[in-house]
Amino acid sequence: MATTSKQYKAIGEDLWKGRTEKINAELFALTYGALVVQLVQDYEDYAEVNKQLEKMGYNIGTRLIEDFLARSGLGRCADFREVGEVVAKVGFKSFLNITPTVTHGALPPASSPTRSSMPPPPANAPGTSFTLQFDENPLAEFVELPEEALEGGLWFSNVLCGVIRGALEMVQMQVQATFVSDVLRGDETTEIRVTLVKYLEEEVPVGDD
Amino acid sequence: MSHHLFLLSPSDTPLYSLTHYSSKPSQSTSSPLASNLPSWSTSAFAGTLTALSGASSASQTQHGQGGTVKIGGGQDRHVIQMIANASLDAIEEVMRKESVMYLKSVDKFNEWTVSAFVTPGNMKFVLLHESRNDDGIKAFFNDVWELYVKTMLNPFHTAHTPIRSPVFDARVRASAKKHL
Numbered sequence: 001m002a003t004t005s006k007q008y009k010a011i012g013e014d015l016w017k018g019r020t021e022k023i024n025a026e027l028f029a030l031t032y033g034a035l036v037v038q039l040v041q042d043y044e045d046y047a048e049v050n051k052q053l054e055k056m057g058y059n060i061g062t063r064l065i066e067d068f069l070a071r072s073g074l075g076r077c078a079d080f081r082e083v084g085e086v087v088a089k090v091g092f093k094s095f096l097n098i099t100p101t102v103t104h105g106a107l108p109p110a111s112s113p114t115r116s117s118m119p120p121p122p123a124n125a126p127g128t129s130f131t132l133q134f135d136e137n138p139l140a141e142f143v144e145l146p147e148e149a150l151e152g153g154l155w156f157s158n159v160l161c162g163v164i165r166g167a168l169e170m171v172q173m174q175v176q177a178t179f180v181s182d183v184l185r186g187d188e189t190t191e192i193r194v195t196l197v198k199y200l201e202e203e204v205p206v207g208d209d
Numbered sequence: 210m211s212h213h214l215f216l217l218s219p220s221d222t223p224l225y226s227l228t229h230y231s232s233k234p235s236q237s238t239s240s241p242l243a244s245n246l247p248s249w250s251t252s253a254f255a256g257t258l259t260a261l262s263g264a265s266s267a268s269q270t271q272h273g274q275g276g277t278v279k280i281g282g283g284q285d286r287h288v289i290q291m292i293a294n295a296s297l298d299a300i301e302e303v304m305r306k307e308s309v310m311y312l313k314s315v316d317k318f319n320e321w322t323v324s325a326f327v328t329p330g331n332m333k334f335v336l337l338h339e340s341r342n343d344d345g346i347k348a349f350f351n352d353v354w355e356l357y358v359k360t361m362l363n364p365f366h367t368a369h370t371p372i373r374s375p376v377f378d379a380r381v382r383a384s385a386k387k388h389l
Contacts, residue, residue, distance in 0.1 A: 144360075
């Protein structure tokens with residue numbers, strides 16, 4: 001498993017280096033910030049803004065996965081655990097040049113809900129999850145949430161949750177991706193939890209076949 | 210020894226103000242005029258007398274009895290602000306001649322010196338201080354400038370509105386402690 005993880009890291013690194021069009025990080029952060037602020041002004045309801053950001057992310061994700069699969073040439077993942085590894089080490093690395101830390105969750109109903117030092121549970125059952133912990137978030141450079149946003153429950157980078165959901169849905173996995181904590185809100189870490197809802201049965205060819 | 214910092218927008222709207230009491234020792238020159246006033250004259254009227262009789266400007270600062278400068282309750286907030294506002298003309302004059310960012314001391318009153326720093330975006334940082342501390346003040350201004358730029362980059366901050374961020378406030382205070 002360790003070798004595969006290193007391989008994923010290497011793939012991610014190569015993909016990032018191989019990209020010819022990169023965007024200035026400040027421009028990216030400022031554009032996203034302007035987008036969120038405009039949404040806040042338009043909707044005036046932070047829960048609604050969260051929903052809209054997620055929807056936007058979903059649309060991005062459904063298109064992004066094609067680009068990702070074409071460039072990386074990776075095949076189907078064996079289990080949900082591997083999905084988490086690929087998303088973190090290859091996906092995020094090749095698009096945002098960040099590598100969030102992956103922590104795999106245990107299956108909720110069956111065994112005890114402790115995370116670490118447990119034999120890996122059957123990693124394909126619905127309810128399996130992984131958590132992505134972000135050390136840095138290029139979307140949220142320079143951002144400080146005002147009081148109302150903190151009280152209203154705004155997840156500033158909620159677009160990322162949508163991207164994950166949209167991308168995985170295109171490869172036959174219905175997932176739920178939500179923010180668990182965010183440093184912008186004063187929490188210790190920024191974490192997204194991705195939980196598998198079910199595998200989708202429609203046979204849509206992924207990548208080129 | 211205290212310092213008063215004001216951040217002013219290009220239209221001279223105050224966006225941020227800070228009073229910092231430095232723990233560093235300084236040579237405070239007591240104004241001989243103030244110590245001559247009778248001990249009961251702590252009103253603004255007495256201050257005006259001081260100004261009219263000696264100082265070259267219309268603004269004044271209040272002195273405690275015996276030549277020691279009293280801070281806090283003894284010094285009126287609006288007096289300080291008047292000094293800062295009066296120095297704006299001097300700042301603009303200097304700005305017209307040179308185009309450096311850090312204008313050292315543009316104005317001097319009884320014992321308050323006004324130093325100014327003008328950013329490329331025409332924001333004015335005005336600092337009222339009592340002692341000379343050019344290097345420290347220059348470093349402080351540069352720090353405040355950096356912090357100001359970071360605040361401007363926050364998408365939730367509207368340009369030229371008062372800066373209320375507690376993070377900015379904390380960092381400016383820390384920088385003041387370090388440099389002043």
